[in-house]
Amino acid sequence: MLFERVESEGLAHYSYIVGDRGEAVVIDPRRDCEVYSKMASAEGMRITAVLETHRNEDYVVGSVELSTRTGAEILHADGQLGYRYGEAIEDGTVVKVGRFEIEAISTPGHTPGSMSYLLGDAGGDPWVVFTGDALFAGDVGRVDLLGMERAEEMARLLYDSVFKRLLPLGDEVIACPAHGAGSVCAASIADRKWTTLGMERKLNPKLQVAGEEEFVERMAVELERPPYFREMERLNLTGAPLLSTVPDPAPLSPREFAAMTEENAVLDTRMELGFGAAHVPGALSIWLDGVPSFAGWFLPYHKKVLLVAETADPDTAVRRLRRIGYDDLAGYLAGGMVAWHMAGKESRSIATADVHDLCTRLDREGRGKAWILDVRSDDELESSGRITGAHHIHITQLPQRIEEVPKDRPVYIFCGSGLRSMVAASILQREGWDNVTVILGGIAGWSSVACPLVR
Structure with missing residues (x-):
């Protein structure tokens, strides 16, 4: 059997x-x-x-x-x-x-x-x-x-x-x-x-x-x-197109890729450190294992999708996107960010710091200058504790509540590891927020005196 x-x-x-x-x-x-x-x-x-x-x-x-x-x-x-x-x-x-x-x-x-x-x-x-x-x-x-x-x-x-x-x-x-x-x-x-x-x-x-x-x-x-x-409701009543009829995304040179970024959505599935160091301007960061969970929240269906992947083969990302109905994949960046830079293309970066750096900075400068954005879920807040003075906006609610985040002071973004924080940072940067820092590492290392952890 x-x-x-x-x-x-x-x-x-x-x-x-x-x-x-x-x-x-x-x-x-x-x-x-x-x-x-x-x-x-x-x-x-x-x-x-x-x-x-x-x-x-x-x-x-x-x-x-x-x-x-x-x-x-x-x-x-x-x-x-x-x-x-x-x-x-x-x-x-x-x-x-x-x-x-x-x-x-x-x-x-x-x-x-x-x-x-x-x-x-x-x-x-x-x-x-x-x-x-x-x-x-x-x-x-x-x-x-x-x-x-x-x-x-x-x-x-x-x-x-x-x-x-x-x-x-x-x-x-x-x-x-x-x-x-x-x-x-x-x-x-x-x-x-x-x-x-x-x-x-x-x-x-x-x-x-x-x-x-x-x-x-x-x-x-x-x-x-x-x-x-x-x-999903629509596709699961009509029947999704057969995968054999859906074209594979084409490899695109940096010049071809750059020419298509303005009208299409750019999804970067690399890990948070690689994305933070350098990425295509306007790209959305969702690490590969997070694609099934978060692409449907932030990636539009009415635009074609351009991919930047960790490796030369974007097959895993493509497979996971198609499981949630993203078929209109216009192409992927051949050679990745190395090829992008070798072609002389502009890239953006997002600052990162570990949790100990932030705790030290808060204790040295006090709460007044820093604005902490905590994108964890309510369940995580209850089980692991809340950071005193932090502003909680769950990652899935950020696009609707983005105006609550200030542009005139440093914003430090916190989650359980740094992965979702980079997603949030990419959304903010794309909408004009420049002074954002992703905090790497989870709540376990939190030791701030100025902003203690409350359980």
Whole structure:
């Protein structure tokens, strides 16, 4: 038997392949889907069906791509929506894969037509349930995607789905959600790689409620909604263009690259130290591993994208961008920043300092001259502590609140490592802020007397 989970870096997306006796089924595939075909082929299996748990909001689902490559049938959830591909699956539908059966279980709440899929063992007993975004390790799916006016209604649906349809399957049943820790599809998914319904019944904070009313009160809240969700909604109803039809970005000479920067977006995926030392003017800094998490917040879809990569091969960056629908990649800088400088092109830089430097500077000069911008999340502030006197603007809110940052005094940008700080600094510099410094290193080294850490 074949049973594997495929993790997509940065998105915290989990997909699954289940196979037996020459047949295989894939659940919630990603767009760059060759991994599933290779797994099935290695076991002598053919992918016969693709199952979707819900209309996904945070990545481009690869159902159409995989079906085109394999001939697999597509069965999608959320049948009330205007899908242009596949067939809507109904509650109770059974999909056979070799000796095994997978039963569709209606579990609305995260979306109105969400489905979970129960895999029975060879004897027919419940074994694994693929819960999509209904139930995660340590959390449940957000219910605010249809707007706060329907959040209570969706929370009640989710309560029924979790407490009346999923948990009764049995504590011993393995729960396989569509996302892990770090996903924007819930508030606080636990870093628990594998879990069971029994573990969630016992350990999941969202399930420790006295009843439906308490659950609804806790769940009917508005969470941050990344702007790229709208594009994912569109692509996941119409079916994204096949990757075979999407041209690869072309290598561009520094002269060609420079001629295109004014009208297009420039994304630099190098690490923060390289970007800080020198970068193409106007470039947005998102380090490679941060691309899946942050590109959708700051990179527009209506412009072509130019890439500056750490290496001569931008393939990883391209792959991660396409997972969230960025297909219009105009090209990449051949030879990187070395070629850019050898061609005599102008570059910009952003100052950096380590956390000890900032603490010493604050203690020597006092708070008055420095303006500390802390771009960490509320959860990080609560768990690691707040810097007294710092101004907190979460990195995802910076474009909307940028006018709160002064231009007439030094701005020191702080996060947990320096990576997100460089993202913030690149946004500020692009909008005209010149006196910014990125603080390298996390909160662990903070020792300022003038601006102490408060936990």
